Amino acid sequence: xxxxxxxxxxxxxxxxxxxxxxxxxxxxxxxxxxxxxxxxxxxxxxxxxxxxxxxxxxxxxxxxxxxxxxxxxxxxxxxxxxxxxxxxxxxxxxxxxxxxxxxxxxxxxxxxxxxxxxxxxxxxxxxxxxxxxxxxxxxxxxxxxxxxxxxxxxxxxxxxxxxxxxxxxxxxxxxxxxxxxxxxxxxxxxxxxxxxxxxxxxxxxxxxxxxxxxxxxxxxxxxxxxxxxxxxxxxxxxxxxxxxxxxxxxxxxxxxxxxxxxxxxxxxxxxxxxxxxxxxxxxxxxxxxxxxxxxxxxxxxxxxxxxxxxxxxxxxxxxxxxxxxxxxxxxxxxxxxxxxxxxxxxxxxxxxxxxxxxxxxxxxxxxxxxxxxxxxxxxxxxxxxxxxxxxxx
Numbered sequence: 173x174x175x176x177x178x179x180x181x182x183x184x185x186x187x188x189x190x191x192x193x194x195x196x197x198x199x200x201x202x203x204x205x206x207x208x209x210x211x212x213x214x215x216x217x218x219x220x221x222x223x224x225x226x227x228x229x230x231x232x233x234x235x236x237x238x239x240x241x242x243x244x245x246x247x248x249x250x251x252x253x254x255x256x257x258x259x260x261x262x263x264x265x266x267x268x269x270x271x272x273x274x275x276x277x278x279x280x281x282x283x284x285x286x287x288x289x290x291x292x293x294x295x296x297x298x299x300x301x302x303x304x305x306x307x308x309x310x311x312x313x314x315x316x317x318x319x320x321x322x323x324x325x326x327x328x329x330x331x332x333x334x335x336x337x338x339x340x341x342x343x344x345x346x347x348x349x350x351x352x353x354x355x356x357x358x359x360x361x362x363x364x365x366x367x368x369x370x371x372x373x374x375x376x377x378x379x380x381x382x383x384x385x386x387x388x389x390x391x392x393x394x395x396x397x398x399x400x401x402x403x404x405x406x407x408x409x410x411x412x413x414x415x416x417x418x419x420x421x422x423x424x425x426x427x428x429x430x431x432x433x434x435x436x437x438x439x440x441x442x443x444x445x446x447x448x449x450x451x452x453x454x455x456x457x458x459x460x461x462x463x464x465x466x467x468x469x470x471x472x473x474x475x476x477x478x479x480x481x482x483x484x485x486x487x488x489x490x491x492x493x494x495x496x497x498x499x500x501x502x503x504x505x506x507x508x509x510x511x512x513x514x515x516x517x518x519x520x521x522x523x524x525x526x527x528x529x530x531x532x533x534x535x536x537x538x539x540x541x542x543x544x545x546x547x548x549x550x551x552x553x554x555x556x557x558x559x560x561x562x563x564x565x
Contacts (some may be wrong), residue, residue, distance in 0.1 A: 185346045196373070196537055203224050203501075204223075204224040206350050207222070207224055207330055207398070207438060208505070210249075210283055210508055212510070213283050213437050214282065215282050215512075217293075218281070218282055219237060219246075219281075219527075221233070227498075227501055227504055228501060230498060234269075238363070238364035239280075239363040239364050240280050241367050241371070243273070243485045244273060244276055246503075247499050248273070248277065248503075249503075250500065250503035250504045251502075251503035251517075252277070253508045254507070255274055256274050256278060256283070257510060257512075258270070261278060261283035261284055262284050262287070263278045263279060263377070263378075263531065265286050265383075267377055267380075272374075275378055279469065280370070286384065287384065287386075289370065290360075291436075294397065295391070297400055297436070298388065298396045299384045299385050299398060300434055300435075301399070301403065301545050302545055303432060303535075304435065304553050304556075305354070305545045305548040305553060306536065306541060306544050307349060307350070307553075307556050307557075308348060308552045308553040308559065309544045309547065309548055310554045313424060325412075341535055344380070345535035346535075347376070348360075349378065349535060350383040350560060351369070351373040351376050352373055353561070354373065354561065355370045355373035356433060357434060357561060360433040361429050361433070361533050364456060380537060380559065381533040382533060382534070383534055384534075385534055385541065388538060392542060395542060396545070397544065399542075399546060403545075403550070404436045404437075406550050407551060408551035411431065411551075418443070425560075430557055434557060435554070447524070451533060492493055494519055538561055
């Protein structure tokens with residue numbers, strides 16, 4: 173079965189003898205099954221349509237995946253699939269346990285649903301909401317400390333203030349949050365032309381104890397689901413107001429990049445019917461729920477950025493000494509037996525206490541983060557995002 177569907181011209185059937193690999197029917201069937209199982213944990217439509225025929229004929233879409241760095245392309249993924257699955261497809265901070273290239277591949281191929289740059293899963297949406305609210309709250313506290321108390325009174329806020337110094341984010345925590353949001357923005361807006369933000373975030377994630385929120389309790393999950401639902405309506409109203417205030421050009425250059433990405437809203441309409449014309453031609457998620465198919469597919473024809481390769485012979489990434497004329501086929505032939513089904517492999521609890529678990533620690537107590545989401549409003553958050561992530565050029 174192909175990994176996804178598209179409208180490209182089918183590859184030539186390699187069983188007809190028009191290629192250098194003449195396979196028996198049994199070999200062809202076995203290789204197709206191996207390809208299917210190696211790609212089974214990758215979300216649908218994250219990759220172009222991949223079949224055994226495209227591997228055997230080395231079609232362009234197998235040799236170059238635009239939204240993936242050149243040193244962890246498909247040959248790396250297929251070659252090291254068993255190593256990537258060592259910890260059930262989860263990224264591990266300890267370099268001795270997991271090579272940085274494997275960690276990067278897990279993030280770029282979206283194998284762990286809790287560790288992604290796409291707001292398709294609840295956990296990602298909750299992290300984005302908490303991180304944005306925490307940054308806005310942090311700026312508010314700093315302004316108040318500096319004597320600036322001109323902020324508008326938040327109507328209907330019932331949450332007690334969490335402005336004590338014990339709740340404040342450290343500079344390192346703020347930097348981690350900003351790097352994550354920058355990686356999300358890059359993935360949605362320039363997924364093929366630059367990898368700098370995503371590479372910087374993975375390096376920060378790998379080298380520090382900071383981590384995403386991945387283990388909310390039952391009551392906390394229910395609270396966040398209800399709050400995210402309410403926030404979606406609040407953001408829709410705020411985006412309409414900002415569009416009217418800024419005009420089309422200002423909205424497009426300063427606000428549109430956040431919509432359906434860091435903040436909720438449909439990429440097809442920018443949060444409202446009026447904003448639909450503003451988003452014309454801009455790729456990305458079509459909505460919070462259907463964004464999985466649109467997040468990357470619209471960029472498959474883009475260019476590729478340049479990043480430093482982190483080759484490691486320990487993980488067999490050097491394919492230069494292979495005797496085959498088809499490195500992808502060699503990589504596919506490496507044996508692989510999954511350790512768990514994809515549905516079970518994704519979503520394993522990583523921080524039962526929500527605070528830290530040996531190698532990982534969240535930027536602030538989860539109760540404080542949720543309180544910030546309840547307190548801060550879109551009108552508080554958007555100016556902070558625009559200041560921290562200004563228009564480029």
